[in-house]
Amino acid sequence: MNQDVHKENLEKPGVGTAHYIGIIEIADYDGLAALHGPASALLLLDEFHRRMTSWVRPIDQSKILKDGRFLVSLSGVADDAQLQLAAAKLERLFSQPCELMGISSPIGYHAGFCLHKGDQSTSEKTLLHCRIALRQARKAALPMQIFQQEFQVGIDDESRLVDELEQALERGEFRLYYQVKIHTGYRTAIGAEALMRWHCPNKKVMMPGQFIDVAERHGVIRPMTWWVLKSAIARLSKWPEALGISVNVPPSLLLDDEIITVLEDALAIYSVAPERLTLEITENLMISDYEQLMLRLNKLHQMGVRISIDDFGTGYSSLAQFRSLPAHELKIDKGFVMTMLDSDKDLAIVKAVIGLARNFGMRVVAEGVEDEATAKVLSELGADQLQGFFFDKALPVEDFEKRYVN
Structure with missing residues (x-):
């Protein structure tokens, strides 16, 4: 379940080109696991990964992280309008419930995106901003958030510590x-x-x-x-x-x-x-x-x-x-x-x-x-x-x- 979906380096979808990188997770996975049990939770995670993989285009690159989250690099998607189109498709994919051992269960997601300038030296900072945006999406109960600089005002050190704790x-x-x-x-x-x-x-x-x-x-x-x-x-x-x-x-x-x-x-x-x-x-x-x-x-x-x-x-x-x-x-x-x-x-x-x-x-x-x-x-x-x-x-x-x- 933690295997790479694509083996390419996520930092090089196109050298020197701007593109969005995002981290996506199941909404309230722990709560769903408690409700349906550990066996069904694994099926739910597999279904989440299947839908995410079907969303990713051949020119994109993606990876399943060790914690079950999905990391994606959207090649050629370089402005908010293009990202919103991609997000609309993602929302349609998750509009259908998931069948768990005969029980129909809704499956939601939270996503945090950040625009990456294509500079290898800023990749760690981009991923940190993705995680900050993801936490903002989770906190606001929204499907998606794009990183905004104001998210980070006054919380640089604490956000970095939270990111380090998760890692x-x-x-x-x-x-x-x-x-x-x-x-x-x-x-x-x-x-x-x-x-x-x-x-x-x-x-x-x-x-x-x-x-x-x-x-x-x-x-x-x-x-x-x-x-x-x-x-x-x-x-x-x-x-x-x-x-x-x-x-x-x-x-x-x-x-x-x-x-x-x-x-x-x-x-x-x-x-x-x-x-x-x-x-x-x-x-x-x-x-x-x-x-x-x-x-x-x-x-x-x-x-x-x-x-x-x-x-x-x-x-x-x-x-x-x-x-x-x-x-x-x-x-x-x-x-x-x-x-x-x-x-x-x-x-x-x-x-x-x-x-x-x-x-x-x-x-x-x-x-x-x-x-x-x-x-x-x-x-x-x-x-x-x-x-x-x-x-x-x-x-x-x-x-x-x-x-x-x-």
Whole structure:
């Protein structure tokens, strides 16, 4: 499915001639995949590629990208009027629904185009502008957008980062590191928290704080999170059953219908017991979309997946909301743990959180443990699990497994 449709170099449809280059994708592919299932989604992608190939003329050049999008170079199409004629033909091709295992489903598209001057040195910039236009089309729910300079005003750096994130995901530059979680009483490893790192082409390793906010604003966080969940579950299948993995889930994606399908498919494919996976959500999520949140959390609870309330004590949820949450774990924010020996108020908060968890039948994880004295007090207070630099930093999977698995 990722093969080249034509082998010619896309940058040379005619040396020195201006022409439009475009990137086209299925509209809401993830939503259609969730609705119809993975098998039908593959058929849908094949049909999308078939229609795109039939649209391309013999003098044009095209390529199916690794992420399933379609890259096209329209030879001789050098002004907006000509492009609009080509777009009208494309719209007619997608006006007919697609038959998926006996079910008729509409199939839409988003396209981002940019005029390329035929100069080899500007090809990367042209593709960046195509992606910016594609994001604008997706954001405005339009079939097509042509790149306009105003799209880029004030967003050059951020747009470039979004483009780099999408390419990093395609090239497999993200890695999961694992920070051990320790049983308080036995001081043995009971699992780990999966933490993302970006191994850039320049050999620099970027921490999540450097790119997660941008990924969330531009929707890249969705495929990134699905990759994290699938990767963590695949890793669990290689570990002893006594070990578990926790994964942070952005609030917007916990309310995304697709998360159920992603989890069910991955757990089934790798034959992993759902209770070995813990999803960490922030307490602030409970402020809005409460009814929808409860429906989703109850569904996850029924599946057997564990739910942890992360950074507990920093949000503003009411106890009335909290008492109804089908959560299994409270994770005390490290800001309280790291200062609890020096601050009576922070120590009181830690004691209160542990007491609250006990009354609700939840286990307690304390993160930010950086010395033996803190670990000892947390053990005396009744925390179940400890996590922090005192035990270990987040490690690449090979190092983690040598130390705690093999």
